[in-house]
Amino acid sequence: MSERVFPIEECMAYDEFTDRVELLRELETWIKNVRYKRSGSTSIISPRRMGKTVLLERLVNTVFFKPEYKVAPIYFGMGIEKVTLKAFIMQYIETFFRQYIAYCLQEPELYNASPISMKKLMEVETNNNDVKNAQKHLCNIISFIETNHYDSDINHWKHVVRLPEQVARSSDTYAAIIIDEFQEMKFTVYNTSDEKLIAYQAKGLLTDQAATDLTGSYRRMSQSRVAPMLVSGSAVTMIFKTVMGGPLGGRFGFRYVKPLSIPDGVTLLYHLIRIYRSDLSIQPEMAFYTSSQVGGHPYYLYCLVTSLFEQNFDSRDVIDTLIHYEITKGKIFGFWQTHFQSNRHYM
Incomplete structure (x- = not known):
């Protein structure tokens, strides 16, 4: 028998997963209850190297194979690489639709098949109505971006950030938006051109303060009942202030991951x-x-x-x-x- 293909390649050996079973069960219940609009946005907070990322990866690998939940787990792992807002927008769109369609079709290979062209996603042939609905939204947002040339890409982002909720609201399959290291959205995205980004990096001028803080743009999404958010962070003070204060204050619950007993x-x-x-x-x-x-x-x-x-x-x-x-x-x-x-x- 061939080994099962998982949608995410976990970052540690499978048997290393220890003492997080209860928390994993709670998070799976959280996703399951999205279908009944009972789950609000929540967060997982812990210092680095406590097993937070592998917990989220195991969560995705668990609920992906439960199509009866009718909730697609959408996973974004934020890194520290500096990118332009335009590039981030296109990556965000591709990730959401690729993973959403993969869940609806139960194709784990597609879930992790990045990069993949938008055209290929729009051309997936299927009788699945939720996939057809997603393809329609994908076609619309790409057309919108190509025909509306704003002075700032932030205007495109205001439409893109709510795409998961819009797709889920018009579909029989909802979504759970999982973002690992959410606080990095404050420091890694720059509303500038590729040329200027490279030039600023070469001159050492690409500071954290010059980045475009995208966390506040999730104010409406964080209240969604058809596409709620599960975010994590390892810069404990920063992530706590981000999800518990400012524009997002009062919109997130939180769980603190401690060392093992x-x-x-x-x-x-x-x-x-x-x-x-x-x-x-x-x-x-x-x-x-x-x-x-x-x-x-x-x-x-x-x-x-x-x-x-x-x-x-x-x-x-x-x-x-x-x-x-x-x-x-x-x-x-x-x-x-x-x-x-x-x-x-x-x-």
Whole structure:
């Protein structure tokens, strides 16, 4: 039997997913209830490397194969790459319609088939009425952008940002808009031309302050009952202020993702050793000690198991030495350096 194709390639080994089952179940229920207009927009907040992204990826991979929910999971992963607003708009349109159509047709390969031309999406042959409705909206928005030449692309964005709600409202299949690292919409999109973007980058003038903050443009979308939002953020103070204050204040619920419990950290540690270091072994007492020393932090446990330091877990002294290496020279040290350096403007 061939291995099942998932719509999203998860960023960690399948067996590493530990102690998030209850939260995953809650989020699946949240998506299921979109169909009955019972789910308002919500957010997931946690520091980096707590498993937030893989939680969202597992959520998409779970609900995608449940067409009976009649709710398409639309996933946008925001990175730190600087782009023009025009390029972002086209990427946003392509992502939404590609993933929406893929869910309606139950085609996981299409869900992740990026980039794909708008023309190809409009030419998908089907008897599915929800897909036909989506294709009509896609044709209309592309025609609108091509025939309306504004001085600023922000005018196009005002129409594009509400597309998911408009499609869902006229369809039998609703949508759940999932945006990972939502706070990056404040700092990565620039309302300028490609030429100027390149020139500004070359001169070091592409500052965060010059970016176009798109988060406030979701004010209406965040209240939608047919296409509510699930956003995440790892710059905790920034994302909390973004979804709980300003234009979006009062429109989002929130869940805070904590480190694993110490026993679940032990479970993860055994999974990691089996996956990455099958030559190692660890006694239960030492596994509990290791998990407690790093507070059940999943990424720190991963760093200890995959450390370049010649390690074993035979005693507390050996484990302490391994932890000392990781926080002074290893991957944990590198994570702290890059994380705090790149997130100073969030603090």
